[in-house]
Amino acid sequence: MDRIRESFGRQAFMRTIGAELVSCEPGKVSIACGRSEGILQQHGYVHAGVLASIADSACGYAALTVMPEDADVVSVEFKINMLRPCTAERIIATGSVIKAGRTLVICEADVTDEDGQTLLAKMTATMFTVRGQV
Amino acid sequence: MDRIRESFGRQAFMRTIGAELVSCEPGKVSIACGRSEGILQQHGYVHAGVLASIADSACGYAALTVMPEDADVVSVEFKINMLRPCTAERIIATGSVIKAGRTLVICEADVTDEDGQTLLAKMTATMFTVRGQV
Amino acid sequence: MDRIRESFGRQAFMRTIGAELVSCEPGKVSIACGRSEGILQQHGYVHAGVLASIADSACGYAALTVMPEDADVVSVEFKINMLRPCTAERIIATGSVIKAGRTLVICEADVTDEDGQTLLAKMTATMFTVRGQV
Amino acid sequence: MDRIRESFGRQAFMRTIGAELVSCEPGKVSIACGRSEGILQQHGYVHAGVLASIADSACGYAALTVMPEDADVVSVEFKINMLRPCTAERIIATGSVIKAGRTLVICEADVTDEDGQTLLAKMTATMFTVRGQV
Numbered sequence: 001m002d003r004i005r006e007s008f009g010r011q012a013f014m015r016t017i018g019a020e021l022v023s024c025e026p027g028k029v030s031i032a033c034g035r036s037e038g039i040l041q042q043h044g045y046v047h048a049g050v051l052a053s054i055a056d057s058a059c060g061y062a063a064l065t066v067m068p069e070d071a072d073v074v075s076v077e078f079k080i081n082m083l084r085p086c087t088a089e090r091i092i093a094t095g096s097v098i099k100a101g102r103t104l105v106i107c108e109a110d111v112t113d114e115d116g117q118t119l120l121a122k123m124t125a126t127m128f129t130v131r132g133q134v
Numbered sequence: 135m136d137r138i139r140e141s142f143g144r145q146a147f148m149r150t151i152g153a154e155l156v157s158c159e160p161g162k163v164s165i166a167c168g169r170s171e172g173i174l175q176q177h178g179y180v181h182a183g184v185l186a187s188i189a190d191s192a193c194g195y196a197a198l199t200v201m202p203e204d205a206d207v208v209s210v211e212f213k214i215n216m217l218r219p220c221t222a223e224r225i226i227a228t229g230s231v232i233k234a235g236r237t238l239v240i241c242e243a244d245v246t247d248e249d250g251q252t253l254l255a256k257m258t259a260t261m262f263t264v265r266g267q268v
Numbered sequence: 269m270d271r272i273r274e275s276f277g278r279q280a281f282m283r284t285i286g287a288e289l290v291s292c293e294p295g296k297v298s299i300a301c302g303r304s305e306g307i308l309q310q311h312g313y314v315h316a317g318v319l320a321s322i323a324d325s326a327c328g329y330a331a332l333t334v335m336p337e338d339a340d341v342v343s344v345e346f347k348i349n350m351l352r353p354c355t356a357e358r359i360i361a362t363g364s365v366i367k368a369g370r371t372l373v374i375c376e377a378d379v380t381d382e383d384g385q386t387l388l389a390k391m392t393a394t395m396f397t398v399r400g401q402v
Numbered sequence: 403m404d405r406i407r408e409s410f411g412r413q414a415f416m417r418t419i420g421a422e423l424v425s426c427e428p429g430k431v432s433i434a435c436g437r438s439e440g441i442l443q444q445h446g447y448v449h450a451g452v453l454a455s456i457a458d459s460a461c462g463y464a465a466l467t468v469m470p471e472d473a474d475v476v477s478v479e480f481k482i483n484m485l486r487p488c489t490a491e492r493i494i495a496t497g498s499v500i501k502a503g504r505t506l507v508i509c510e511a512d513v514t515d516e517d518g519q520t521l522l523a524k525m526t527a528t529m530f531t532v533r534g535q536v
Contacts, residue, residue, distance in 0.1 A: 013181040047147040049187025079213035083367040281449040315415040321451025347481035
């Protein structure tokens with residue numbers, strides 16, 4: 001899982017929003033993000049784009065765990081439903097692989113509050129396996 | 135369009151990523167964002183989450199332009215396809231209303247490079263009209 | 269659950285494709301469909317539109333189970349990923365409510381083969397509560 | 403465009419719902435479907451699954467027009483927003499390619515009434531290029 005951590009470390013945008021990689025196992029990756037002023041929208045909730053960003057990264061890295069060692073991952077598309085206004089102090093996106101193909105890996109992500117009890121958003125995403133140089 | 139500008143001004147996350155409201159007319163809103171280190175992913179492209187964030191905001195505000203004066207907008211869901219690696223120096227998301235209902239407003243957004251010639255991503259989004267207090 | 273069965277009975281399109289309501293409990297509805305010549309696409313697999321149709325109906329009826337008695341349901345949008353070519357003799361779409369709001373109900377559906385072991389497609393859907401006359 | 407017509411002719415499901423290929427040019431394909439009892443849902447509108455089915459086929463064939471001669475197309479995923487109850491006597495789905503890659507082709511489709519004036523539904527879809535035998 002070192003390549004996931006190394007790659008995550010190079011995601012400047014994840015640092016910008018204060019996101020961190022909290023767990024990583026084959027087919028499943030979690031990324032957390034604390035509530036901070038800089039990621040809010042106009043009503044004081046965490047911006048839907050932030051939920052989407054950590055969910056997309058969690059899906060992408062979950063996909064990468066099942067790709068060949070020399071491969072890299074790019075997001076083809078994702079869809080996210082926002083289920084509740086996000087007032088949690090800390091949110092966690094857990095991306096899971098639901099189908100690993102040779103070229104495409106289909107994932108889903110749950111975005112929850114810290115204790116995992118409240119589902120805030122749900123994503124499905126299509127990830128593409130890039131061989132060699134991205 | 136003052137309420138759009140006022141609301142956008144309260145979106146701390148838009149400031150965090152360096153996004154600005156560039157145009158606003160009934161049913162159509164554009165938001166731009168310059169390329170900066172803090173919004174990149176691991177390959178040096180603008181993070182898909184950033185494209186999604188400005189496209190979501192552009193759709194949300196496009197929807198708000200067609201809602202009653204006392205209403206506010208929240209994102210129900212969106213789906214985005216990333217069409218090319220985003221290397222542009224400046225990107226623009228233009229959200230347009232494709233169907234305005236009483237409760238739901240359906241929008242789409244094109245994310246392009248600055249001159250509008252290269253389509254980088256395409257979103258469709260469902261926005262919800264909130265009456266009174268959000 | 270009588271109103272679900274009664275409503276399903278009025279869905280002529282479900283009869284056209286040979287779909288039947290196989291189970292119905294609060295928040296969860298399953299619809300099955302046998303493989304028949306008339307629902308195939310050009311390669312001899314069940315058409316993606318058929319998977320989408322039974323998944324959409326399963327989500328819609330799952331949503332209806334949590335709506336008020338006098339309400340009806342319409343589909344706002346859905347997104348489906350096809351995970352494998354569909355060669356099963358019988359497919360089952362199980363729709364589940366993941367968030368029930370006053371106006372919107374968000375659902376997901378798994379489309380599997382008959383024994384539920386192979387996931388063929390995955391949908392997320394947004395359903396709208398219509399009060400009074402549709 | 404012969405291979406499109408030939409392939410469409412082998413789509414039994416399109417016959418089942420009464421759909422026909424009405425136009426076909428590079429990057430753009432239209433499929434129409436008359437209103438008939440057998441494609442309706444419980445309120446007497448055309449079933450959302452039917453709109454999705456012809457839109458998916460229109461996107462798939464639009465994608466196929468830009469793929470190599472020996473390639474075939476499969477649907478990876480699609481997302482559709484239903485914009486109005488569908489009461490039209492005849493509906494037309496026009497699929498257009500918005501980005502043609504080597505492996506993936508991204509399309510969108512408008513579903514309208516016969517004169518193209520009323521937008522009934524909007525789809526975006528991801529299509530996969532299959533080389534050799536499907």
